[in-house]
Every structure is written in structure tokens, then in C-alpha cells.
Amino acid sequence: MLRTGLIGRSILASRSPWLHEQEAAAQGIELAYELFDFTDREWDDSALGRLLDRLAAEGYAGVNITFPFKQAVIPLLDELADCARLVGAVNTVAMRDGRKIGYNTDKTGFETSLAEGLPGAALDRVLQLGAGGAGAAVANALLSAGTGTVMIADLDLARAENLAALLSGHFGPGRAVACRMDRLDTSVVDGIVNTTPMGMATNPAPAIAVDLIAPRHWVADIVYFPLETELLRAARLRGCRTLDGSGMVIGQAARAFEIFTERRADRHRMRASFSRH
Ligand code: NAD
Incomplete structure (x- = not known):
């Protein structure tokens, strides 16, 4: 056994x-x-x-x-x-x-999910919400998968800055930058990934104002209870490609x-x- x-x-x-x-x-x-x-x-x-x-x-x-x-x-x-x-x-x-x-195995878990669930997704610039434990794995996966720059935002700005500094040290200068939650600019990104706990059944509100999502964005969430978070639902209704947390x-x-x-x-x-x- x-x-x-x-x-x-x-x-x-x-x-x-x-x-x-x-x-x-x-x-x-x-x-x-x-x-x-x-x-x-x-x-x-x-x-x-x-x-x-x-x-x-x-x-x-x-x-x-x-x-x-x-x-x-x-x-x-x-x-x-x-x-x-x-x-x-x-x-x-x-x-x-x-x-x-x-x-x-969280890193490879997200990498595989992204490759299988959003094949061909544009990866020049990606906005990641959340710089916690899962966020560190996801940001590493995004950069390993060829993302040009990951922009990392977190309520705790110092967390975002520390993660961005670690990632840039490993993957190269400028590959990860921290940004403030109150100054998010989604006009410059291809995709948006939520790695905060926001969206869970107990905390359903998205971490980002949904009017910042445009149909050309792809949107991923790693929260998987519920499978379709409010963020993913708003993105789907705008016509975005979406990826849920199950992969x-x-x-x-x-x-x-x-x-x-x-x-x-x-x-x-x-x-x-x-x-x-
Ligand atoms: P964590 O507590 O380590 O990190 C969460 C981060 O999100 C923190 O840095 C916090 O400051 C930030 N945050 C919280 N609310 C925010 C908001 N409104 N705006 C911006 N930033 C905010 O947690 P974690 O271990 O990284 O897990 C995060 C979520 O990921 C959990 O809900 C968990 O269920 C999910 N998760 C999913 C998988 C999966 O396999 N799909 C794996 C691990 C974690």
C-alpha cells in the first residue's frame, strides 16, 4: 500500500x-x-x-x-x-x-493548462493579479512558456515588487515588472491571469474591474471553486477566450x-x- x-x-x-x-x-x-x-x-x-x-x-x-x-x-x-x-x-x-x-508541480500544472486550454494565446505582455504562493508558480510558468513581460499586481505592492525582482533576476531584466492595483493599464496586455483568492465562492468579486477587460484579451483564473468565477463569466460574455482553474x-x-x-x-x-x- x-x-x-x-x-x-x-x-x-x-x-x-x-x-x-x-x-x-x-x-x-x-x-x-x-x-x-x-x-x-x-x-x-x-x-x-x-x-x-x-x-x-x-x-x-x-x-x-x-x-x-x-x-x-x-x-x-x-x-x-x-x-x-x-x-x-x-x-x-x-x-x-x-x-x-x-x-x-503548480508551475508545470499551469504551464500545461495554458498550452492545452489556450493554444496559440498571444504572450507578449500578460497582467497577473496576485503575487502569493500560487502567483509565484504561475508567473514562472508564464515566463517559461515564452511570455515577453509579466506585469504583476497585488494589493501588497511589496510582494509584487519582490516577485518581479526575483523573476527578472532569473529570466532577464524587464521580463517581470510590478504595477499598482490602482493604476492597471490593460490596453497594453494580451492576457489577464487571476492568482488571487478573489472569485472563490466565499469571495466572489473579481480582483479587477471587469470594464478593464476587452474582447481581444484572453483571461485565465486559477480559482476552481466555482469553476466559472465572476471574472471568467464577465470575460466570456465579452467574447474573450477563457481558461478556468481545473487544468x-x-x-x-x-x-x-x-x-x-x-x-x-x-x-x-x-x-x-x-x-x-
Ligand atoms: P496567497 O495567500 O499566498 O496569495 C494571494 C495573494 O493575492 C496575496 O499576495 C494577496 O495580497 C493577493 N490578493 C488578495 N486579494 C487581492 C485583491 N483583491 N487584489 C490584488 N491582490 C490580492 O494564496 P495562494 O496560495 O497564492 O492561492 C491563491 C488562490 O489560488 C487560492 O484561491 C487558491 O485556491 C488558488 N490556487 C489554485 C490552484 C490550482 O491548482 N488551480 C493551485 C494553488 C492555488
């Missing part, structure tokens, strides 16, 4: 157990995916290191990591894969012979499954499982 799981806070509604267990069952692999919800179990954040050590010692194949631990987990690991070092965040930990190796969830889960099991995941089958849940 392969043992895996997800570590985070307020994660009891996660679809990850379903996605991983369905794919494992389809491949004839016995796999259990447990939720380690620090809020539900009333654990302090400081218990993260002990939990990881225990799971590694008990022979877990690995775990996914989510809010608020994607950065906090880094110093607790033995090794970081290039994808995690690049993004500065870990959402998947492989456990091998007691060693803990950190990966980031990124499925892509990150598929890659994590491959890291845990060392077997190929069938992304089409995982999409079908996602739709059934």
Missing part, C-alpha cells in the same frame, strides 16, 4: 484524495491519500517538521503541501528539485529512504501522482475523475 497525503489548513473539502485514489485504482495500485488538516486537528504550525519526519520514517511515498506551508516546509527538506528552487515554494514532497525531496489542479495532481508512484498518470482520466466529483 502506497501512503500519501496532503498537509495544510482547512483542507477537508480537498479533491486531492479523490483524484489520487481514483487514478491509482485505475492503474491497479493500492494507494491511500490522507488529509493532515492542522486546523481540524488543532495542531500548531511548529508541528510540521515532526509530522514530516514521522511520515518519512513510516514509509510514506510522499505528501502534497498547501497553504500555509509551501514556503515554511523548505528548510525542513533534505533536497530541493530545480522546479521548487525556481518558484521558491514546495507543493509536493517525495519521501525516499527517509529523505525528503521538495518539488513544485492547473489536474496538472499539478497528475505530476505529484507521478512523483509519488513513479508511474505515468493519465491526465485525461484524471480530468474525468475531477468532473465526476
Whole structure:
């Protein structure tokens, strides 16, 4: 039996157990995916290191990591894969012979979703809303996918500036710039990506005034509950090409499954499982 799981806070509604267990069952692999919800179990954040050590010692194949631990987990690991070092965040930990190796599969998840969901999208300039953990992965994916310049806006301007500086350091000067939320200029961009939590069922209002969206823009959201956020709905009604957050969830889960099991995941089958849940 392969043992895996997800570590985070307020994660009891996660679809990850379903996605991983369905794919494992389809491949004839016995796999259990447990939720380690620090809020539900009333654990302090400081218990993260002990939990990881225990799971590694008990022979877990690995775990996914989510809010608020994607950065906090880094110093607790033995090794970081290039994808995690690049993004500065870990959402998947492989456990091998007691060693803990950190990966980031959010980046490739978004990259695959963009390539498959919006093929041929213009990428000269893209406006990204949000510079948090997921935003770091998405901005890296946009630049890896060939975006000329990513303009990053966040309510916390310093966060946007720090991310832009990190990205420009890696991808080249000017490839990422920070901009203020109250001075967004969408006339110069091809596409708009939301990586803020705005649009979630609990927070439905879009992070950007929808009259800044024009039919020539493509619009992507990484929020996936609901699948069609108010931002995407407004964009669709204007005739824009849109991309919802499901491709990124499925892509990150598929890659994590491959890291845990060392077997190929069938992304089409995982999409079908996602739709059934
Ligand atoms: P986070 O808290 O690390 O970052 C969110 C950022 O958004 C913060 O920097 C915050 O200042 C900024 N922000 C919040 N409201 C804003 C607003 N109105 N305008 C501008 N900036 C604003 O969160 P995160 O881990 O980056 O996750 C963000 C969202 O992405 C969550 O809703 C999560 O569900 C979603 N997500 C989706 C996937 C996927 O696979 N589709 C993966 C990871 C995260």
C-alpha cells in the first residue's frame, strides 16, 4: 500500500484524495491519500517538521503541501528539485529512504493548462493579479512558456515588487515588472491571469474591474471553486477566450501522482475523475 497525503489548513473539502485514489485504482495500485488538516486537528504550525519526519520514517511515498506551508516546509527538506528552487515554494514532497525531496508541480500544472486550454494565446505582455504562493508558480510558468513581460499586481505592492525582482533576476531584466492595483493599464496586455483568492465562492468579486477587460484579451483564473468565477463569466460574455482553474489542479495532481508512484498518470482520466466529483 502506497501512503500519501496532503498537509495544510482547512483542507477537508480537498479533491486531492479523490483524484489520487481514483487514478491509482485505475492503474491497479493500492494507494491511500490522507488529509493532515492542522486546523481540524488543532495542531500548531511548529508541528510540521515532526509530522514530516514521522511520515518519512513510516514509509510514506510522499505528501502534497498547501497553504500555509509551501514556503515554511523548505528548510525542513533534505533536497530541493530545480522546479521548487525556481518558484521558491514546495507543493509536493517525495519521501525516499527517509529523505525528503521538495518539488513544485503548480508551475508545470499551469504551464500545461495554458498550452492545452489556450493554444496559440498571444504572450507578449500578460497582467497577473496576485503575487502569493500560487502567483509565484504561475508567473514562472508564464515566463517559461515564452511570455515577453509579466506585469504583476497585488494589493501588497511589496510582494509584487519582490516577485518581479526575483523573476527578472532569473529570466532577464524587464521580463517581470510590478504595477499598482490602482493604476492597471490593460490596453497594453494580451492576457489577464487571476492568482488571487478573489472569485472563490466565499469571495466572489473579481480582483479587477471587469470594464478593464476587452474582447481581444484572453483571461485565465486559477480559482476552481466555482469553476466559472465572476471574472471568467464577465470575460466570456465579452467574447474573450477563457481558461478556468481545473487544468492547473489536474496538472499539478497528475505530476505529484507521478512523483509519488513513479508511474505515468493519465491526465485525461484524471480530468474525468475531477468532473465526476
Ligand atoms: P496567497 O495567500 O499566498 O496569495 C494571494 C495573494 O493575492 C496575496 O499576495 C494577496 O495580497 C493577493 N490578493 C488578495 N486579494 C487581492 C485583491 N483583491 N487584489 C490584488 N491582490 C490580492 O494564496 P495562494 O496560495 O497564492 O492561492 C491563491 C488562490 O489560488 C487560492 O484561491 C487558491 O485556491 C488558488 N490556487 C489554485 C490552484 C490550482 O491548482 N488551480 C493551485 C494553488 C492555488
